[in-house]
Amino acid sequence: MQIFAAVLLLLPLATASPFLPRQAATNSTTQLTFTGAGASFSVTAPVDGSTFQVPNAISVDHIAQAGQASCTFSGVDKAQLTVLGANTGATLAPPQQITAGQCVAI
Numbered sequence: 478m479q480i481f482a483a484v485l486l487l488l489p490l491a492t493a494s495p496f497l498p499r500q501a502a503t504n505s506t507t508q509l510t511f512t513g514a515g516a517s518f519s520v521t522a523p524v525d526g527s528t529f530q531v532p533n534a535i536s537v538d539h540i541a542q543a544g545q546a547s548c549t550f551s552g553v554d555k556a557q558l559t560v561l562g563a564n565t566g567a568t569l570a571p572p573q574q575i576t577a578g579q580c581v582a583i
Contacts, residue, residue: 507544507580509560513537513572522548524582531575540575541566548580 509520513536522529524546531550542548542560549559552573560567562583569575 504544504582507542507546507548509548509578509580510541510543510566511535511537511575512539512541520578522546522578522580524580526579526581528577528579530577534574536572537575538569538572539566540569546580546582548578550575550578552576 505524506521507524509522511518511520511531511533516535518533518535520529520531524544537552540548540550540558540560541564543563545562547559547561549557551557552569552575554571554573556569556573558567558569
């Protein structure tokens with residue numbers, strides 16, 4: 478009788494549904510702020526892995542992000558820089574024009 482009771486108590490665990498898959502992030506963009514030469518500008522970028530153009534010609538020395546994504550940038554002088562998640566940003570030296578970026582949600 479005790480074995481039957483123990484099996485009966487454990488039965489719900491054996492028949493439980495698997496965990497639900499993680500839902501996709503609801504934000505499909507991230508906000509990026511580019512700073513350099515005493516000026517700054519912002520870009521709203523997609524977080525789907527697509528490449529986007531950065532439409533400003535100032536020499537950038539700092540990039541910050543307000544969203545939750547991993548973003549990689551390319552500069553005219555072949556610089557490669559990654560900014561991960563919302564943070565204080567990343568410094569780019571020497572400063573240069575950023576031409577394109579790519580962000581993926583994390």
